[in-house]
Amino acid sequence: MAKFPPPPLDGLKRRIDRNRQESAKGAGGIYVRQTFQLSREEARQKAREWFAEFPKAAYWTEVESWRQLDGDQIEFTMRRLPTAD
Template sequence: MRSGGRRPFDAFRRAPGSASRESDGWKRETFVLPRDAARIKAREILDRFPRAAYLTEVEFWRELEDGRIEFTMRRLPTSD
């Protein structure tokens, strides 16, 4: 999932501390890890909080100049 179709406002909504992020009810965690460690961490979170119960997803990711991956995981704080 690259950022090809995103608009400038999308980046504002993802900015730390933005009002829309604080009040939208989603739990977010951002990580910066080497590629292999990023895959392992994302898989751990997806296994721990399955999409069916928590709507867990990788909300945003990008490769940094040094090859590390920055990504944000998003999920509902509790399941029904």
Template sequence: MSRLPPPPLENLRRHLRARKNRAGARDSFLRETFTLPRGEARLKAREWFERYPKAAYWTEVESWRVLPGDEVEFTMRRLPSAD
């Protein structure tokens, strides 16, 4: 019984790259990630909400996690303009 070689993965790679590019094109949010001590992180988030009000820019904390040393890594997300 003969064994077939594994299928080439280039088509899969091409498909995944195209899908990633399409997904990025649909999302018009601007994101910025910060790593700050807890108190400074709160101030930075408040600054974003004051500068880009949630009602106009859909501003939000997209994700966050607490790191060792009481630092917080978080990503802020907003629309580029308030149309």
């Protein structure tokens, strides 16, 4: 039985990266998004600042996604509505 090599994943990786960048810019959506890469403590502080400045009840503020990077770095995306109307 012939063994086939796994398919290359470069195209898929580029597509995922492009989608993440477009999502962070708010392309096509109603939300304002901003992505940060900070130390764990700085990330917690930044999220608290967002929730204080843009209350969840009015702006639907949330941490949309996050991941832990090497070291004590956290990459995360905050999302909120542009206005509280």
